[in-house]
Amino acid sequence: MTLPSRTQVILGPPGTGKTSTLLSLIEDELEKGTQPERIGFFTFTKKAVKEGKERAINKFKIANKDLPFFRTLHSLAFRQLGLTRESVISYSDITDLNEKLNLRLTGRTTSDDGHIFGMTHDDRLAFIENLARMRNISLEEQWHTVDDAVGWFELERFARGLRLFKEDRLLIDYTDMLQMFIEQGDVPKLDVMFVDEAQDLSPLQWAVVRKLAEKATRIYVAGDDDQAIYKWAGADVEYLIKNSKNAMILKQSYRVPSAVHKIATGCINQVRSRIHKEWNPRQEEGLVRWEPTIELMNMEEGEWLILARTNYLLENVDEYCRNQGWFFEIKGRTSISEAKVRAVINWGRLDKGKPISLAECANILKYVKVKKPKKLDLLESDLLLQYQDLKNHFPDLPNGRWYDVFNLLTPKEVSYIRAMLRRGEKITKQPRIRLSTIHAAKGGESTNVVLLTDITTRVYKNYQENPDDENRVFYVGVTRAKENLYLIEPQTTRCYQI
Numbered sequence: 007m008t009l010p011s012r013t014q015v016i017l018g019p020p021g022t023g024k025t026s027t028l029l030s031l032i033e034d035e036l037e038k039g040t041q042p043e044r045i046g047f048f049t050f051t052k053k054a055v056k057e058g059k060e061r062a063i064n065k066f067k068i069a070n071k072d073l074p075f076f077r078t079l080h081s082l083a084f085r086q087l088g089l090t091r092e093s094v095i096s097y098s099d100i101t102d103l104n105e106k107l108n109l110r111l112t113g114r115t116t117s118d119d120g121h122i123f124g125m126t127h128d129d130r131l132a133f134i135e136n137l138a139r140m141r142n143i144s145l146e147e148q149w150h151t152v153d154d155a156v157g158w159f160e161l162e163r164f165a166r167g168l169r170l171f172k173e174d175r176l177l178i179d180y181t182d183m184l185q186m187f188i189e190q191g192d193v194p195k196l197d198v199m200f201v202d203e204a205q206d207l208s209p210l211q212w213a214v215v216r217k218l219a220e221k222a223t224r225i226y227v228a229g230d231d232d233q234a235i236y237k238w239a240g241a242d243v244e245y246l247i248k249n250s251k252n253a254m255i256l257k258q259s260y261r262v263p264s265a266v267h268k269i270a271t272g273c274i275n276q277v278r279s280r281i282h283k284e285w286n287p288r289q290e291e292g293l294v295r296w297e298p299t300i301e302l303m304n305m306e307e308g309e310w311l312i313l314a315r316t317n318y319l320l321e322n323v324d325e326y327c328r329n330q331g332w333f334f335e336i337k338g339r340t341s342i343s344e345a346k347v348r349a350v351i352n353w354g355r356l357d358k359g360k361p362i363s364l365a366e367c368a369n370i371l372k373y374v375k376v377k378k379p380k381k382l383d384l385l386e387s388d389l390l391l392q393y394q395d396l397k398n399h400f401p402d403l404p405n406g407r408w409y410d411v412f413n414l415l416t417p418k419e420v421s422y423i424r425a426m427l428r429r430g431e432k433i434t435k436q437p438r439i440r441l442s443t444i445h446a447a448k449g450g451e452s453t454n455v456v457l458l459t460d461i462t463t464r465v466y467k468n469y470q471e472n473p474d475d476e477n478r479v480f481y482v483g484v485t486r487a488k489e490n491l492y493l494i495e496p497q498t499t500r501c502y503q504i
């Protein structure tokens with residue numbers, strides 16, 4: 007089944023402003039008199055919906071309550087089916103499922119290398135079972151596509167046990183939710199609907215989109231087949247390609263400079279199944295340069311995004327950044343908490359005879375193993391304390407330099423904080439250096455991008471068997487650069503050929 011003929015597909019190469027284009031179309035609708043509650047904006051992730059909703063609220067001065075259909079497809083299904091949180095399987099239910107079926111499910115259903123091989127054995131079973139439903143194919147058919155040690159009878163037994171468990175407890179999972187909406191959900195009457203990041207939709211999600219389109223007067227679908235990097239998770243990019251014969255292509259990138267555009271084009275032109283797009287880079291030339299190792303690069307200043315194909319390949323970079331004493335972000339979390347660094351600084355003030363606040367004292371005591379006969383909250387909140395005051399309340403409180411006193415910090419944390427203090431590194435809300443897989447960085451950008459070209463054995467195998475997938479991944483990686491792209495020369499024989 008294809009999308010309705012009244013659908014306008016919008017294809018946006020990197021940095022061409024797909025979401026901004028959709029918001030401009032929403033603005034046109036509002037100016038024509040379309041009511042906000044009759045506008046639907048749907049996308050793949052909570053992050054994308056949140057961004058779209060926030061931008062719409064700020065741009066159009068609309069209250070949050072007036073945008074009831076700015077949602078993920080799962081959130082929409084949840085609302086229209088009138089479900090409660092108790093009816094959706096949770097982590098506590100997974101614990102019970104583990105006990106009942108003698109499993110070791112963690113709930114982890116993604117892998118940092120874009121394949122199911124990075125999961126535990128039981129999580130692989132859950133992933134394969136769910137992927138079959140997301141792709142609208144039989145379990146056996148999905149099993150035959152898996153290059154894995156999972157046996158058929160084991161998989162079938164798991165699927166049967168999971169189904170009976172959910173039936174017995176009247177529970178559904180998120181994939182069941184979409185299927186229920188397709189079969190019996192109440193479709194909202196929309197004057198216009200927008201679908202963003204369409205290249206990431208699975209066959210089941212496309213079916214939800216088609217159902218929503220039944221009552222929509224005007225339909226806009228935006229995405230980019232060249233940035234489809236979630237095929238391994240069920241995304242059906244071929245459906246987008248099939249429905250894009252008369253697509254509008256956004257031609258001007260506001261992110262990618264000329265030098266980066268040239269190498270990006272070289273990556274994506276290797277993809278066999280795609281829609282050819284002519285798009286223009288920024289006028290600025292930018293920089294593309296090969297570097298022998300990341301250790302020889304000067305990253306003392308500026309904004310940096312360091313990308314690798316998998317989290318495994320970022321481990322050495324993580325260690326290098328810690329040795330340098332840089333404050334950075336990895337896997338969406340800062341390299342160390344501000345509270346720990348603040349505790350060290352405040353202990354230094356105590357050590358020099360300077361008073362600190364009660365809250366600062368309480369923070370220090372999180373990292374010092376002492377007997378606590380009295381609670382600090384019994385003291386006056388505005389009281390300033392010196393070392394001897396704390397000693398009076400905690401007689402076993404040691405004295406000395408922080409790295410001798412903070413015995414609840416790990417040796418690695420101590421070493422890292424000492425390196426940060428030697429460098430004079432500042433703790434900021436947004437670290438200027440970010441480490442990320444290419445998948446996790448999709449939609450992001452940075453002034454300077456460092457791209458590791460090494461790949462793991464599993465990714466290399468996929469590169470040989472499915473080159474389109476990996477060409478798209480590295481295309482996404484290089485197009486995160488707003489000015490400078492640094493390519494790290496391969497350290498192994500397994501690498502992406504740029």
